[in-house]
Amino acid sequence: MDKARLEQFYTLFEQMVSIMTDPEHFVREDLIGVLEQICELFRLAKGVTEFYMSPELEAAKDGEILVDFDNGKADTEIITRRLIGAAGSVVIGRVFVSEDAQDLSGEELEKIDLVVRCLLSFVSRNRLSNAVERLGYYDEDGYPNVRSYNRFLEGVNARGRITKYTAACYNLRHFSMVNRDIGRERGDAVMLEYFRLLEMAAGEDGIVCRLGGDNFLMFFQKELTDQVLEIFAGVPVQYDEKNGKRTLISATAGVFIVPDDFVMEHPGQILERVYGALNTAKTEQYGSIVFSDEKMLALREKMVRVHNAFPDALRNREFYVYYQPKVNVFDGRIVGAEALCRWIKNGKVVPPMEFIPVLEQGTDICALDFYMLDRVCEDIRRWLDQGRQVVRISVNLSRKHLVDVNLLEHIMEIVDRHHVPHQYIEVELTETTTDVAFRDLKRVVNSLQLRGICTSVDDFGVGYSSLNLIREIPWNVLKIDRCFLPGDLDSENSITSLMFRHVVQMAHEMGMECVTEGVETIKQVETLRKAQCSIAQGYFFDKPLPVEDFEQRMEQGAYI
Numbered sequence: 001m002d003k004a005r006l007e008q009f010y011t012l013f014e015q016m017v018s019i020m021t022d023p024e025h026f027v028r029e030d031l032i033g034v035l036e037q038i039c040e041l042f043r044l045a046k047g048v049t050e051f052y053m054s055p056e057l058e059a060a061k062d063g064e065i066l067v068d069f070d071n072g073k074a075d076t077e078i079i080t081r082r083l084i085g086a087a088g089s090v091v092i093g094r095v096f097v098s099e100d101a102q103d104l105s106g107e108e109l110e111k112i113d114l115v116v117r118c119l120l121s122f123v124s125r126n127r128l129s130n131a132v133e134r135l136g137y138y139d140e141d142g143y144p145n146v147r148s149y150n151r152f153l154e155g156v157n158a159r160g161r162i163t164k165y166t167a168a169c170y171n172l173r174h175f176s177m178v179n180r181d182i183g184r185e186r187g188d189a190v191m192l193e194y195f196r197l198l199e200m201a202a203g204e205d206g207i208v209c210r211l212g213g214d215n216f217l218m219f220f221q222k223e224l225t226d227q228v229l230e231i232f233a234g235v236p237v238q239y240d241e242k243n244g245k246r247t248l249i250s251a252t253a254g255v256f257i258v259p260d261d262f263v264m265e266h267p268g269q270i271l272e273r274v275y276g277a278l279n280t281a282k283t284e285q286y287g288s289i290v291f292s293d294e295k296m297l298a299l300r301e302k303m304v305r306v307h308n309a310f311p312d313a314l315r316n317r318e319f320y321v322y323y324q325p326k327v328n329v330f331d332g333r334i335v336g337a338e339a340l341c342r343w344i345k346n347g348k349v350v351p352p353m354e355f356i357p358v359l360e361q362g363t364d365i366c367a368l369d370f371y372m373l374d375r376v377c378e379d380i381r382r383w384l385d386q387g388r389q390v391v392r393i394s395v396n397l398s399r400k401h402l403v404d405v406n407l408l409e410h411i412m413e414i415v416d417r418h419h420v421p422h423q424y425i426e427v428e429l430t431e432t433t434t435d436v437a438f439r440d441l442k443r444v445v446n447s448l449q450l451r452g453i454c455t456s457v458d459d460f461g462v463g464y465s466s467l468n469l470i471r472e473i474p475w476n477v478l479k480i481d482r483c484f485l486p487g488d489l490d491s492e493n494s495i496t497s498l499m500f501r502h503v504v505q506m507a508h509e510m511g512m513e514c515v516t517e518g519v520e521t522i523k524q525v526e527t528l529r530k531a532q533c534s535i536a537q538g539y540f541f542d543k544p545l546p547v548e549d550f551e552q553r554m555e556q557g558a559y560i
């Protein structure tokens with residue numbers, strides 16, 4: 001090589017090295033430009049680099065092949081270099097010349113080889129760092145993970161723009177049902193599609209990442225909030241492109257619109273706010289999308305207070321059983337009663353809605369339910385010993401119990417410890433929405449019945465899987481929720497009246513007893529009579545009563 005060409009080579013080589021050693025400002029086109037000039041200098045026809053994560057993937061040709069230069073005249077491969085990286089990755093470099101090219105000198109080949117080796121070590125390092133990025137910032141299904149989220153948040157914060165953003169945390173609603181209906185694989189596709197919709201709504205300067213399962217986190221500019229909320233509220237998502245099949249997906253979400261005076265010291269502050277709001281949203285008491293504002297924060301604090309006060313309250317027996325009679329609407333006799341919990345705290349009665357949803361967030365509710373059953377059995381035993389007339393008492397069991405493998409033993413231990421004949425106990429369970437819990441529900445109901453304990457579906461009609469639930473599980477009693485009971489203003493031909501009559505009839509045909517909850521007026525009693533639903537529970541007869549009042553009521557006999 002003459003001096004001029006040698007100088008030209010070293011200038012290009014230096015440019016190439018400086019591009020490769022400045023990863024922050026790396027622009028692929030710059031590198032390609034230099035490589036092209038090097039190829040021209042040596043009259044090369046084509047240069048290719050290949051990258052594979054492992055030799056197995058290399059054999060399967062599953063990797064990245066990059067053509068760095070190609071003048072379309074490549075005939076002979078003159079250099080092939082294969083390099084195995086530290087992590088087992090494989091990089092290959094190939095250089096081609098055209099048939100009519102002059103032979104390259106030994107010195108020239110040496111220089112070309114030098115370029116190829118530099119290039120390979122660069123490609124190997126560069127691709128590996130991409131892979132490390134993928135491993136560190138994405139989960140196994142390719143969704144960005146919480147580390148991506150924190151990095152994004154810190155970036156926004158560093159630019160002093162944190163107060164321009166909204167944070168959200170969402171959980172797909174009834175996703176296990178979706179999985180059950182359309183299959184897991186399509187379920188995954190639906191989750192991804194929903195994620196993409198939200199990613200689009202969050203825009204270029206936003207992020208959506210997955211926490212695990214069907215839980216996701218988002219951060220996006222405030223003006224996009226409405227758009228995102230609309231998607232949370234529910235959108236049809238396609239899962240079968242060929243047949244155009246779609247399913248409606250919505251999310252339970254906690255949302256935190258970062259206030260203008262917010263100062264972020266660490267991303268955890270924002271996470272706390274959205275998790276808190278999401279937890280509240282999950283109770284469904286305030287809708288399925290909850291904003292973390294000062295009011296919500298106060299509510300959370302109240303929840304924490306309930307949670308903290310519970311163990312002592314239970315030990316101090318601050319929880320009382322109130323009994324609400326179930327009455328035969330034809331003869332007015334009391335045929336049973338439901339045991340409902342009241343917390344008497346500093347002389348004030350706290351209704352269940354104030355504390356049960358909080359206890360249901362953990363497993364405290366289970367301790368409370370066992371306690372209630374224990375107190376009920378105590379009362380029944382006393383009534384029997386006193387020679388009083390005794391009716392069947394139903395207790396509520398939270399769905400949280402369903403996963404407890406010792407549930408049955410625990411119930412039987414309590415009932416039998418008080419020597420209460422099993423026919424006096426009924427267990428009320430509400431519908432479940434997940435397929436897993438459904439199996440547990442079936443197992444629990446069957447085994448209770450084997451031991452002579454009645455089971456009832458509580459709040460029938462407000463859940464989602466109602467018909468399937470009663471077809472597959474042999475309940476003794478159907479408790480129709482008061483939202484199904486026609487009000488005084490409903491005509492006999494109204495949809496509610498129609499559905500009510502048919503639900504009662506269906507329950508009877510399936511061999512179930514039928515109880516209607518929330519009966520408040522004489523007209524509603526009439527409605528029950530006409531529909532042949534013989535048992536009513538509601539304020540028309542009595543509110544839930546303290547035990548002494550209930551005993552008195554039992555002694556008085558029939559209402560009519």
Ligand code: C2E
Binds near residue numbers: 324351368517519538
């Ligand atoms: P639930 O099991 O459906 O109980 C019926 C609820 O309806 C009771 O509310 C009762 O007071 C109310 N109710 C009865 N008749 C009428 C009426 O005519 N009109 C109206 N508007 N309401 C009526 P309560 O006692 O506030 O209990 C609410 C819920 O809390 C219960 O609903 C049950 O799900 C839960 N709960 C109560 N005690 C326990 C318990 O010991 N364990 C568990 N796991 N849950 C409980």
Ligand code: MG
Binds near residue numbers: 338396428458
């Ligand atoms: Mg109940």
Ligand code: MG
Binds near residue numbers: 459481
């Ligand atoms: Mg109910």
